[in-house]
Amino acid sequence: MCGIVGIIGVKDASNKVAMALQAIQHRGQDSAGIGAKKGNHFRYYKDIGLVHNIFNEKELKRLEGRCAIGHVRYPTIGGNSKEDAQPFYSRWPGIIMAHNGNITNFEEIKEHLLSQSIFLSSKCDIEPVLYILSNEIIRDNIKRVYSFKDVVKGLKETYKIVKGAYSLVGIMSIDGKDTMFAARDPYGIRPAVWGKKGDSYIVCSESVCLDVLDFDYMGSIKPGHVVFFREGEDPVEFEIEKKGFAPCIFEYIYFARPDSKINDHCVYEKRMELGRLLADEFKERKRGIDFDIVVPIPDTSRPSAITFSEETGKPIREGFIKNRYSGRTFIMPTQGDRASALRLKLNPIKAEIKDKSVMLIDDSIVRGNTVKRIVEVLKGKGAREIHLAIYSPPVINPCYYGIDMSTHEELIAYKVLKEMGYKFNGDSIRLDKKLLTKLEEKLAEKFGLNSLTYLSTERLNLLLENNRCAACFDGDYPVNVDEKSRRCIVFDRLSSRD
Incomplete structure (x- = not known):
């Protein structure tokens, strides 16, 4: 379980993301990271520890731009290392991304990437998902400018490969414009809400992030959907793959803050x-x-x-x-x-x-x-x-x-x-x-x-x-986990606790 935040359309977006991450620090205490985009430049910083211990004025100043994403981590796949902290970055087509949840066929995806000579630098399950998405976007379509259609096509192919429970947030350039996107798994197991203030938008795991930054609550990202956000423009939504609605009951029982709103509850x-x-x-x-x-x-x-x-x-x-x-x-x-x-x-x-x-x-x-x-x-x-x-x-x-x-x-x-x-x-x-x-x-x-x-x-x-x-x-x-994937998940958790 982790926490995600994405903001677009505000000055020094990384500062706002850092503040929002502290509101959901309860979702992960092991590591934190923030990535930002300004023009054609992506910058990110991540480390072990709590948000307020990692991000000082100097680090946040370096993370320039009007759009940024952030993450707090409590590992359920991978270990507690700086290499496993999120977000992750793909140079081509230029995406920085983070997630909350578990990719249950992580080992299968790793093997799929290795067959294409694509190697990982971490044990974090979002890294292979990012590389698959990047490959699917640029497959048979190598160009400098990508459209909503290209990204939606890439997500649809990614969803065919990736299994599990997840909410994603990412930043990239689409049609030459800075664009933030947020997507949920086909059953909406992991939460993702969004809000608006003037021309700016926020996406996060829980609505408390909206409260601390004075954004208006607009609702939840729908299961199996992706929503694209741009400064000063209306959000654009596409269905990727929806199979039902099965939000995690443990969010309501224990994990989410009581002053939060998730899934409109x-x-x-x-x-x-x-x-x-x-x-x-x-x-x-x-x-x-x-x-x-x-x-x-x-x-x-x-x-x-x-x-x-x-x-x-x-x-x-x-x-x-x-x-x-x-x-x-x-x-x-x-x-x-x-x-x-x-x-x-x-x-x-x-x-x-x-x-x-x-x-x-x-x-x-x-x-x-x-x-x-x-x-x-x-x-x-x-x-x-x-x-x-x-x-x-x-x-x-x-x-x-x-x-x-x-x-x-x-x-x-x-x-x-x-x-x-x-x-x-x-x-x-x-x-x-x-x-x-x-x-x-x-x-x-x-x-x-x-x-x-x-x-x-x-x-x-x-x-x-x-x-x-x-x-x-x-x-x-709701999502079938085959015996091989179960054994891999159990082995990973037992190994990380040794």
Whole structure:
């Protein structure tokens, strides 16, 4: 998972991109980069670290031009190196490009390029996509000026080769004019929104970028479509290849900022709704369990905890203080990093915890690190009982589309199901309510909880009326990932964590 920004039609566009990238720094903390175009010159700079540590006045001044793109990275293919940071540049026909998502047939594309004697300089999956697009644009058509028709044709051929979940943003010269383009995969799994201010345009992963730069929200890029933007001109849109609409449900559950708008939905409102659905689930399946207070695990779960508290009639309290200078543990590269950061991240307020039955609310349980640590500290502060309610179903299937949980073996729910003797039929796992209850009981015992309640997939489906990708919960993958590609993705992630 990463974050992208593109801006065209403003003075010193790279400065504005740097500001917007800081608004979506939560989407990637490993590296960042910005590329700009002025006349016939492209310049870019990228490095390891956070945006404000990489880009100083000197670097931004060098990135001249009225159009620029930027990227923050949390790798799900490739490693944490400067070479893997985005954006990437192709000299012919002259494109600088970045993406958010995962190209699932990355190794296949590498082999395709090698057969044409095209070599890569990184392990980042957008680099081969850029080279394929560049080749398709200039194929049988070597000239200095390219049209919308040429680029759309190139994208259509690229989409035939590239598989996965992605949102792209790029800058090039089309018809002799600086042009920014943005495109989404055929299912719209990864988000991309756009906005307008006067004669200028912005494209980004989340609408918070528009807010910090005072752009008007205009909507989302449609699945399987490309939109071209030029300063002072109306956007031009083409359909490349649309197959459906399956936006990632994990964006609403955890990844996106609550004050963002993606796919024309307010993330905060969706999390409030998830809290209501969780309260319904709890009341239906956990009769007889009582608790004194509702405590959100900061920060993502706060909106859901508010509505859960309202629906159950129990007061909500701040049970933890979060260290504002601690990064998001889920997107840290290794298990050791995540465990160490958790000790810094959350500290309980003893006055709220001691001698009370606490109902914790959290977004998900992936590896189980946060739950283990929280139960330990709450018991140390004298909690009488500790209950946990999760406003998503158990994560029991890997994500191959850009969330860093691409192996079964790292998923705590999968491991416990295996310990329970569950017989797996292929890679996809689905839970009925009877098995869900047994899993909750086993996990509660493992974590030292008095009870654990998950949101069922049936109730989760009410959130977006089945228009979503929730393969990590239900095993329904909108984009097929063949066995060879799965093995390559798993090997890549395991290798990068060593």
